[in-house]
Amino acid sequence: MSVDTTGPGLEPPPEDAPAEAATDTAATRIDDASPLLHDRRLLAFFTSRTLTAFASQMQAVAVGWEIYALTGRPLSLGLVGLAQFLPVFSLVFIAGHAVDRFDRRRIAMICQLIEAAGAATLAVGAAMGWLTPLAIYALVAVFGAARTFEGPSLQALLPGLVPPERFSRAAALSSSLFQTATIIGPALGGLLYGVGASVAYAAVACAFLAAAVAMSTIPRPARREHRPAADLAAVFGGIAFLRKRPEILGAISLDLFAVLLGGATALLPxxxxxxxxxxxxxxxxxxxxxxxxxxxxxxWLARHPIAGRAGPKMFGAVALFGVATIVFALSTSVAVSVFALAILGAADVVSVVIRSTLIQLRTPDEMRGRVAAVNLLFIGSSNQLGEFESGTLAALIGPVNAALLGGIGTLLVCAAGMKLFPSLRRLDRIEAG
Incomplete structure (x- = not known):
């Protein structure tokens, strides 16, 4: 349900990766997430991804506050989401195909440099006073286009750095670092915006630039043996693959509609x-x-991965997400609102870890980019469309009613998903093929 955007991806280890699981000592290390950070390649990846998340969150706070201050209309917040969604819708399948054909590391790095340039443009525009709502929408669209390629690249790149038996812990550790950035980023973004909009945007640009530098330190992976053909069947291969895996399709669809209806965070300004x-x-x-x-x-999940009843736990997490959204919608207290949003985030990460693990461990390496692209379209775009839906509803019926309907809609989606995707409802172990 998250802006996973989350969802971290993992590939089988390179052929020259050490077979650490062959010894008792290595097996002991697998039970602890901390040794994952001892690998320089993995540390560079986590650094780059965390900085990207940090920059994105700072930018979201600054753009949300500024666009609402300029227009005073909740609909404008929805248009920010729409501006991010349109590039995703237009480019996502091309992006997934490119990720499966070319150097995933380089694609991510180029996207981060583009995002740094976009944030620098926002900083200059804010400092010089020409940053209009139209200019903000245009620049947000540039960010959306860059993230359309960056997201699948990051999801498909990480598996090559971690052995499959460590995947679940690595996914949870990646989410932990991501969430840490998501905590610090908005708080710092709001603080810096209080100093000046140009200061906040300049900090965003620096963070994206640092992310690109970190990504550049990851060694270039070996050339993949299987590369997709340059035809339409290959471009849309991710959809064909998911149609054969109902448990994965169900997990992605559940998050799609839950986030689409429960996007109350778009109304935070x-x-x-x-x-x-x-x-x-x-x-x-x-x-x-x-x-x-x-x-x-x-x-908690980094040390205690989900061992069984993954399907019921995912449906329970989505239902809790909906209840927390309802509590937030009705709250008039900062403390209660913060608590409800914290519960919402806790439920969300359970869904994210289950979904990302399902996608990465049950998808062959040569398909990971295209499947990640479909995941981005379903999940990433649902965040932007959810923002548009929430902003539009808020303009029509008020923000409280819009958020309340979103929470109720999430509960209805959860109930429908249990009936439509019985294989997901009965899912026990996410690692099983």
């Missing part, structure tokens, strides 16, 4: 300014709250 009267720093706290809850659960 409205809640912070008009309902909770918390200001930009309060907005940063509200945006960080889901990550605080998610971080606690992700750290």
């Amino acid at each position: 409205v809640y912070a300014r008009d309902i909770l009267h918390a200001g930009p720093i309060g907005l940063g706290l509200l945006r960080a709250a889901p990550a605080i809850g998610a971080l606690g659960v992700a750290l």
Whole structure:
């Protein structure tokens, strides 16, 4: 359900990777997530991904507050989501095909450099006073296009750095680092925006640039033996693959509709300014709250991975996500709102870890980019479309009613998913093929 965007991906280890699991000592290390950070390649990847998340969260706070301050319309917040979605919809299948054909590391690095340039443009525009709503929408679309290629690249790149038996812990550790950035990023973004919009955007640009530098230190992987053909069947191969794996399709679809209907976080600028009267720093706290809850659960999962009843746990997490959204919608207290958002984030990370593990461990390496692209279209775009849906509904029926309907809709989606995807409902171990 998350902006996973989350979802970290993992590939089989390179042929020259050490067979650490062959000894008792290595088996002991597998039970601990911390040795994962001793691998320089993996550390560079986590650094790059965390910095990207950090920059994206700072940017989201700054753009959300500025566009609402410029227009005073909740619909404008929805248009920001729409501006990010349109490039995803247009480019996602091309992006997935490119990720399976070319150097995934280089694609991610180029995208991060583009994002750094876009943030620098926002900083200059804010400093010089020509940053209009139209200019913001255009630049947000550039970010959306870059992330359309960056997301599948990151999901498909990580598996080559971690043996399959460590995947679940690595996914949880990656989520922990991501959520840490999601906690710090919004709070710092709100604080820096209080100093000046150009200062916040300049910090975003620096973080994206540092992410690209970290990505450049990962050695170039060996050339893949199987590369997809340059034809339409190969481009849309991810869809054909998912049609044969109903448990994966069900997990992606469940998150798609839950996030699409339950995207109350798009309304945080409205809640912070008009309902909770918390200001930009309060907005940063509200945006960080889901990550605080998610971080606690992700750290737990890094040491205690989901061993069984994965399907029921995923449906339970989605239902809890809906209940937390309802509580947030009705709250007029900053403390209650922060608590509800923290529970929402905790439930979300359970769904993210299950979904990402399913996708990566049950997808062959030569298909990972295209399957990740479909996942991005379903999950990543649902965040942007969810923002558009929430902003549009808020303009029509008010922000409280819009958020409330979103939470109720999530519960209905959960109930429908249990009936439509029985294989996911009965899923026990996510590692099983």
